[in-house]
Amino acid sequence: MKGFLGVDVGSVSTNIVVLDESGQLLAESYLRTSGRPIEVVQEGIYDIGQELAGEVEIAAAGTTGSARYLTSMIVGADVVKNEITCHAVAASKVVPGVRTIIEIGGQDSKIIILRHGVVTDFAMNTVCAAGTGSFLDQQASRLLIPIEEFGNYALKSKNPVRIAGRCAVFAESDMIHKQQLGYNTEDIIAGLCEALVRNYMNNVGKGKEILEPIIFQGGVAANAGLVQAFNSYLNTEVIVPPHYGVMGAIGAALLAQEAYAKKGRTNFKGFSLRDIEFVxxxxxxxxxxxxCEVVQFFQNGELIARWGDRCGKWELQTA
Ligand code: SF4
Known part of the structure; x- marks a missing residue:
């Protein structure tokens, strides 16, 4: 069977998927990047290969995420695309005609506006931590609540407390203040979810025309409290796709499939990437x-790429 590999490597997580020719998910993996993108990609792809047990032949591979160029050299990608494009492609596959994508990941958040299947506007927030997965992780562990349960606490709230959510520091100190005043945990967490949605809408979503259908994706879409807070703020129901946490990787795999339809061959280096030494x-x-800080990339001792030179002085002629 033919499969299409998509790899999304960000600073917090590394997501790997394999789709079949009809776009169905055959395998997915969510790993912590932990500052070791090369090793995590090598091991993740090896494990996916084991899971597929020789039944799938990768016909094309695509990479995205902040480490997409490095990853493309590790796996031998046929297509390299930014996250905006990949998230839009995946969302359009799940909900044809989607017009707004809310994406909140571990370290950043985005809004993507589409009209007639084309991205017409987008914004990203990589500065403010409030509302990202890392901030929610921190607050959950501070309250001694497993992150998987965090959203369910919010759903039990009867009277959400107003929390200042303009930035992560304010939000945390206001939560502590409200705890000291004796508010219950459910109401504080629900208040935090509402504050994070207000923060998102006033920063990332500012000035954007938010029209339905609206998809909410990224790891934070697992939080039912935030889903409810978005529904209530936008006065509609946002759609959380089944594989909300790996949509960037799914988009990369779909774009790889398009590339395969044009080229009919792949650069993919195989599932045994673990055996190759990358430095x-x-x-x-x-x-x-x-x-300029020029980076050199070696595969089994052979220099295969250089980047970081602004003038092209160190470009490899053979690349
Ligand atoms: S010569 Fe080129 S690569 Fe070297 S520092 Fe100047 S711009 Fe950067």
């Missing part, structure tokens, strides 16, 4: 005052 080194170029 990166860097040096500072002293060619001019830009002092």
């Amino acid at each position: 990166t080194t860097s040096f500072e170029c002293k060619g001019c005052s830009n002092a």
Whole structure:
């Protein structure tokens, strides 16, 4: 059977999926990047290969996420695309005609506006931590509640408390203040969810025309409290797709399938990536005052790529 591999490597998580020719998910994996993107991709792809037990032949591979170029060299990708495009492609597959995508991941959040299947506008927040998965993880562990249960606490609330959500520091100190005033945990968590939605709408969503259908995806979409808070703020029902946490990887796999339809061959290096030694080194170029940090990428001792030089001086002629 033919399969299409999608890999999304961000600073917090590494998501890997394999789709079949009809776009159905054959395998998925969600791993912590833990500052080791090369090893995590190697091990993740090896494990997916084991899971598929030789029944799937990868016809094409796509990469996305902040480490998409590095990842493309590790796996031998046929297509490399930014997260906005990949999230939009995946969301359009699940809900054809989707017009708004709310995406909240571990470290950042985005809004993507589509009209007639085309991205017409987007915004990203990579600065404010409030509302991201990492912030919710922190608050859940501070309250000694498993993150999986966090949203359910919010659903039990009868009177959400107003929490200041303008930034993560305010939100945390206001939560502590409300705890000291004796409010119950359910109402504080529900209040936090409402504050995070207000924060998102006033920052990332500011000035955007938010029209239905609206998809809510990214790891934070697992939080039922946030889903409810978005529904109530937007006065509609947001759609959480079945594989909300790996939509970027799904988009990369769908784009890989398109690339395969055009090229009919793949650069994929195989599931046994663990056996290949990848090493990166860097040096500072002293060619001019830009002092670029040039990164070199080696596969089994052979230099296969360089990047980071603004003028192209260190570009590999053979690449
Ligand atoms: S790589 Fe080019 S732009 Fe960068 S420091 Fe060297 S000479 Fe200057």
